[in-house]
Amino acid sequence: EPEVTQTPSHQVTQMGQEVILRCVPISNHLYFYWYRQILGQKVEFLVSFYNNEISEKSEIFDDQFSVERPDGSNFTLKIRSTKLEDSAMYFCASSPGLRIEKLFFGSGTQLSVL
């Protein structure tokens, strides 16, 4: 069965450094998402992406965050200057369509900011 893949599985960085989290969505899916989950808390929406542009973003997704689809397969989340509170599990997800509320999640990248 096709799956969403994310790399790396763990990322440790120093506060103020830039990180790029990578995702390969399912190939025939059209909508891509980033979510994050702080340990023990709920899954929080960051951003959705369709047709090479951001379709929605949350208040968490400020100017420090950006997303890109640099080629036909990869989908990246960049955090320009990491803060301690950015430490979380970051999940990439994709879905075949906007009205099909079935998200396929990757296994996540655990980001630790020291």
Added chain:
Amino acid sequence: GQSLEQPSEVTAVEGAIVQINCTYQTSGFYGLSWYQQHDGGAPTFLSYNALDGLEETGRFSSFLSRSDSYGYLLLQELQMKDSASYFCAGGAGKSTFGDGTTLTVKP
């Protein structure tokens, strides 16, 4: 804004039936989804209701009433492996998640 409310914890015994409720306030609502998440794992899709009524997928069923802004997930013949967090999610484009319900299945 969008919000989905669900109970924080539910406990049941193996073989039993449990219902996890979700009430929501969202704009541009397309339907209600349910996800399961085991500790340390990614959310996995369980069920989706675009229309009012019951959807059945094996031991899991989900129900939606748009007029009441309410839905539930029904888990039957509970097994130990069903111990996990369960999230309802809905909205338009964002798929906002509820806070999650931790289900503990006891022998």
